[in-house]
Amino acid sequence: MYSDYYSQSEWESVINFSKNIETPFLIVLLDRIKEKFNTFSSNFPYAKIYYAVKANPGRDILILLKELGAYFDVASIYELNQVLSLGVDPERISFGNTIKKAKHIAEAYVKGIRLFTSDCEADIKTLAQEAPGSKIFFRLIIDAVTSDSDWPLSRKFGCQPRMLEELVLQAQASGLDPYGISFHVGSQQREIQAWDAAITQVVNIFKILKDKGINLRSINMGGGFPADYVTKTNPLNVYGDEIRRYLISQFGDKFPDIYLEPGRGLVGEAGILVSEVVLISKKSRSDLRRWVYTDVGIFNGLMEAIDESIKYPIYTTKTGPVGEVMLAGPTCDSLDIIYEHFKYSLPLSLAIGDRLYWLSTGAYTASYSSVEFNGFPPLTTFFL
Ligand SMILES: Cc1ncc(COP(=O)(O)O)c(C=O)c1O
Structure with missing residues (x-):
């Protein structure tokens, strides 16, 4: 049962390597990650791929992804320091957690980080003080669709559209650079339409803000791309095709900057x-x-x-x-x-x-x- 999830040669190397090692332990097949990264790149050629380090911060994974040209999304100052210690250019890193201490924002800024995500007034205020001029993603709450995922990220993150619009204005007024809107459709999201529904909300907010003189330039579609567990999922190209089709229907051939932050879908x-x-x-x-x-x-x-x-x-x-x-x-x-x-x-x-x-x-x-x-x-x- 399930032996077909891996090739015979993968099984042979796993079983031979692990024979005499005391359990439990995890084996990570780096070639699989390489293959997945290339699949993400070819199915989302217009997107920058930020690996969500939280999924697995293993050093060899970070080194491999650095070599493959990935970008990195970090959740804490600890992850940031880990990624920087490998010589990754700070321009290739975003600080994507909406919950962070002022002193960690300040440290990240000193170390060259200029891209943050936020979802509330107090955090925008701190970012304006500690990371002046930085690009900001505003995280949108999208409860309705996250409930379809196997590991929802729920209402803990993001804010409602009206509040998001106010935050954009606050950020602009305080010298930050309102860059775009981020969302996460919930981890292990098998419903492809979840991304379309979220993009629809983003497009609405873009229009409202445009009328107020603010041009947001980017969409960060987070992670959520599923891995095959007991229930198998559609291959990545099905997600890629559908999301691309939907983006074209909304933006024609002039997409905003698109970011993806896969964790599970890349290393699971x-x-x-x-x-x-x-x-x-x-x-x-x-x-x-x-x-x-x-x-x-x-x-x-x-x-x-x-x-x-x-x-x-x-x-x-x-x-x-x-x-x-x-x-x-x-x-x-x-x-x-x-x-x-x-x-x-x-x-x-x-x-x-x-x-x-x-x-x-x-x-x-x-x-x-x-x-x-x-x-x-x-x-x-x-x-x-
Ligand atoms: C901000 C952010 N980006 C990306 C991810 C990665 O999501 P996934 O593992 O579903 O791809 C997470 C997961 O918690 C997240 O919080």
Whole structure:
């Protein structure tokens, strides 16, 4: 099951490399990221691609993407320093988090960052003080469409159109450069129309502001591009074609500057998390489903399985008849149940000590892994 997610040679290198390494750990296949980056570039030739570093800040990934000509979107001063330490030109970096301290804005500005995202009055005021003249993306709230995604980003970010218009005027008056509107349609967004709906809202705001004498020049379409999990998704060209068609319908052949910030869509499928079965049990003699406890769980890599939001394909080399299982992690916390409602089936021959391979785990796994909850160490990553 699911072995077709990777080629035979990818499997051989993963299994050979990992044979003698103590689980759990994440393997990232760098060639996959290279291939995805090239697919993004060819399907969105008019866009600048800012990798959302939060998805996986692994050093080898950042170096690879730097070499491929990617730009970077950072969420914190720590990510910024990590990217700068690799010699990336600050002009290739945006500070995309709407929530940031004044001293971090000031530090970013001193280090050359001139592109920020904002969604409220207080932050615009701080940006005007600490990062004068910088380009600003104003983040639009788009609740209606984010609810279709598997990992919504909800109402925590962005503001309503009326407030956004006021912020643009405030930014202009305080010497900032109102550059464009950003949005995020929700992570693992499979509905292609989500982008069209958001662009429609952006175009409306562009028109209203134009009447007030302000020309916004850019749209930042965020991330949201999906990875293949248990449910497979459309290939990227389907998203690329539809978004391009929609942009043409709105702007003809003179697009505003377009930015993308893919995280999951760029690195998700490149990761294989290798774990070991610690225990298999039943709660009563008549139980039809087995509990399978593994050495990876919610706190050391599979955070996005919380509420069963992201359903990772699981592969085992064991074969034969299968039976339903509940999957849980190794800690003493009852939140550490990975899948209980969604019915996974694994071979009846699965035994304690067998390895389970969690596929498409390149994004939001290692970076979410806790430091030592219950004493379990953070997830180690190897790059192949
Ligand atoms: C501002 C911003 N950009 C990009 C991303 C990456 O999104 P995704 O991983 O869905 O591509 C995120 C994710 O949280 C985000 O907050």
